[in-house]
Amino acid sequence: MSAMTDRRTLVLASASPARLGLLRQAGLDPRVIVSGVDEDALTATTPAELALVLAEAKATAVAAELADAELVIGCDSVLELDGRALGKPADAAEALERWRSMRGRSGVLRTGHCVIDTANGRRASATASTTVHFGTPDDAEVASYVASGEPLQVAGAFTLDGRSAPFVDGIEGDHGNVIGLSLPLLRRLLGELDVRITDLWA
Amino acid sequence: MSAMTDRRTLVLASASPARLGLLRQAGLDPRVIVSGVDEDALTATTPAELALVLAEAKATAVAAELADAELVIGCDSVLELDGRALGKPADAAEALERWRSMRGRSGVLRTGHCVIDTANGRRASATASTTVHFGTPDDAEVASYVASGEPLQVAGAFTLDGRSAPFVDGIEGDHGNVIGLSLPLLRRLLGELDVRITDLWA
Numbered sequence: 462m463s464a465m466t467d468r469r470t471l472v473l474a475s476a477s478p479a480r481l482g483l484l485r486q487a488g489l490d491p492r493v494i495v496s497g498v499d500e501d502a503l504t505a506t507t508p509a510e511l512a513l514v515l516a517e518a519k520a521t522a523v524a525a526e527l528a529d530a531e532l533v534i535g536c537d538s539v540l541e542l543d544g545r546a547l548g549k550p551a552d553a554a555e556a557l558e559r560w561r562s563m564r565g566r567s568g569v570l571r572t573g574h575c576v577i578d579t580a581n582g583r584r585a586s587a588t589a590s591t592t593v594h595f596g597t598p599d600d601a602e603v604a605s606y607v608a609s610g611e612p613l614q615v616a617g618a619f620t621l622d623g624r625s626a627p628f629v630d631g632i633e634g635d636h637g638n639v640i641g642l643s644l645p646l647l648r649r650l651l652g653e654l655d656v657r658i659t660d661l662w663a
Numbered sequence: 664m665s666a667m668t669d670r671r672t673l674v675l676a677s678a679s680p681a682r683l684g685l686l687r688q689a690g691l692d693p694r695v696i697v698s699g700v701d702e703d704a705l706t707a708t709t710p711a712e713l714a715l716v717l718a719e720a721k722a723t724a725v726a727a728e729l730a731d732a733e734l735v736i737g738c739d740s741v742l743e744l745d746g747r748a749l750g751k752p753a754d755a756a757e758a759l760e761r762w763r764s765m766r767g768r769s770g771v772l773r774t775g776h777c778v779i780d781t782a783n784g785r786r787a788s789a790t791a792s793t794t795v796h797f798g799t800p801d802d803a804e805v806a807s808y809v810a811s812g813e814p815l816q817v818a819g820a821f822t823l824d825g826r827s828a829p830f831v832d833g834i835e836g837d838h839g840n841v842i843g844l845s846l847p848l849l850r851r852l853l854g855e856l857d858v859r860i861t862d863l864w865a
Contacts, residue, residue: 483828486824486825486828487825487826487828487829488811488825488826591833596847596850599859601859601861602859602860602861605861605864606861609690609864621838622688623688623689623690624689624690624864626685626688626689626839626846626847627689627846627847627849627850627860628847628850629837629847630837630847631793631835631836631837631847632834632835632836632837632838633833633834633835634833634834635831635832635833635834636823636834636838637828644828644829645798645828645829645830645831645832645833647829648798648829648830657801657803657804658804658829659803659804659807659808662807662811662826
């Protein structure tokens, strides 16, 4: 029975406060251990594959450090627009340019997820994709948003849970996936590892 | 210029912590004044119309109490399933029954929004609709969720920002509208009143 109790400990292999917030809102209370993965050292042929490769690398690196039986969650998000993967903008000028080109259009937010059960080495992983329909903020709104500094901190230069929420008209899919972690996908991946998500509630 | 400064004060005519949280995440910091509207005394022919009538009644009641020039926001949410408007479940047995009948299906969350500018009496209102695709929690998950008490507190017996988030596979539309307030719709309604939402940032 002690093994059963141990394996219910969750570890989030990500420094993202947005991911931690989503898990906490859903009644989960993971420890946070940030991996030392060099994201720029990994490559893939598509944005969806890149998100998955990075999620797996983060979860694998953190799982390797753990002695106890725990469930490790790794995630990585990219915004795909015109087939290109967009991460964080380099500076305010790039954030401004991004918004001028993406307003009124749609992109796809892809988040790779990987869950590893260190009790037995089993893993489950998948990428969730959510279509994001950007609204049409005017030049003054875009300038105010960039001046707030927020878009420089996030993949795709926008947030669904921050100051640009009024500039996103709607989505198709799971909103948590856009913020950084899909809870319905996490539930499915945990199920593949024979763990019921409600049994993880704090 | 004092009138310009005054009219930028926001008032949320709702006791919902979820609505307040959405506004704060988006950089807005409203005062909260709860209306004394008797929701059961109002009727309408459709769930969408009911949400709008209630939102307008709440905003109107609070606006009438204010002496200063302020922007008052009223909202009301209902889940429409099979043409019926579903509010909060009466008890645990009803919450259990709701989830057994709605899992694997889709509903439409309708939130009425009304914004009143007390400086001039102008108002703008509309209802936003978001399709919600429920997942398929098993009987043990539904029982755990109902036992948590959360579904008894919310319209439709589910949350997108709480413990049932893993049981919602996805949405079509704005996620804030499901949680209680659509920020892109609020931006549009403020625009109709010649107010830019970024000018309201705290």
